[in-house]
Amino acid sequence: MPHAIKRLFCIGLLSFTPLIHAAEYLSGPADYIYSPIVEEGEREIDTKFGTQSPRNGDTTRQSGASIGFGYGVNSWWFTEIYGKAIWDGNTSQFDAVEWENKFQLTETGKYPVDIGFLIELERPQNRNEGYEAKYGFLLQSEWKKWQANLNLLMQGHYTGTENQGTYLGYQGQLKYRLQPEFEVGAQIYSWLGQVNSWNTDQQQQSSVGPAIFGKTKLGRKEAIKYNVAYLWGTTAASPRNTIRMQAEYEF
Amino acid sequence: MILINNQSKYMKNHLLSLLFAVPTLFMGTLSYASPTATEIYISIKKGRFSPSEIEIPADTKVKLTIENFDDTPEEFESYDLNREVLINPGSKASFYIGPLSAGNYKFEGEFSPETAQGIVRVK
DSSP, X not given: OOHHHHHHHHHHHHHHTTOSOOOOOOOOTTOOXXXXXXXXXXXXXXXXXXXXXXXXSOOOOEEEEEEEEEEEOSSSEEEEEEEEEEEETTEEEEEEEEEEEEEEOSOTTTSSSEEEEEEEEEEESSGGGOEEEEEEEXXXXXXXXXXXXXXXXXXXXXXXXXXXXXXXEEEEEEEEEEETTEEEEEEXXXXXXXXXXXXXXXXXXXXXXXXXXXXXXXXXXXXXXXXXXXXXXXXXXXXXXXXXXXXXXXX | OHHHHHHHHHHHHHHHHHHHHHHHHHHHTTTTSOOOOEEEEEEEETTEEESSEEEEOTTOOEEEEEXXXXXXXXXXXXXXXTEEEEEXXXXXXXXXXXXXXXXXXXXXXXXXXXXXXXXXXXX
């Protein structure tokens, strides 16, 4: 079967899962920027952590973390399973199990923009939320030592009774590839509101700020990759600030 | 006011359609807009790239096809070129590099870095 047909089949199969609806739309503190590039055979243990300070005068930080295992099944499909936890002040709880699938749709570097498609399914611990799905296009371009990402995403909850609606957002990243161990850039995470009813500018959620990235080799086919960002909320509905970080052990 | 809100909603719906239509249209036209790139063939035998040095013109996109004749996998890795590609035993993989500025861009085989070394010279 040609690769393009296999890709469409996998995407189609996963796309049917979330046809019934429901959702919360806030960027989680441990969110990260997706890349459309898939590395075949790559195995990784992926940990993420984030904490954000609310804007409404509440001093209790909201934090989240996840740990997952990912695998590059072939040159165009990467899949990863996560467990996620959240805590708020003294209360912590297991939050969800998540299954991320990323499909690289174009050959690396063939066109000015590399394109991928993301389908992420989540089963929240709060069963009233049903299932959560996030899906959308992942775009990446490079110029000399610069790399830019723009991801157009939709997120919704399905089959549950809480957090109805499908939300539209985007995330972006600009990175300067200074050296393998240390790269600098910036990230933005933004949710515009429900697909059929965008929020006013100040009710949209948007956080932007500087980020650093890097990769250190530990041995043959073993490496640690990291990225850290400090984000400021730019609207009244956004968290005041967010610190987020990701560390991956590749083997 | 109602008119303004309706117009705003109308514009947002169109923007939304545009956001998702652009990548879809882009993909749909890929087959008609495929760029023609120079292709360079590299083989891997006994943990070495051959040729291990290639020369390409500046500001030009080039397709690299790498065939692995060994019975173990190899990974083409280059931070300079921003590429990491696995090549399974007895198979080949293709990807594109460039357009690049003049200079030297190193690459290596991640599974046998002692022997699998190479360089792309851009002139």
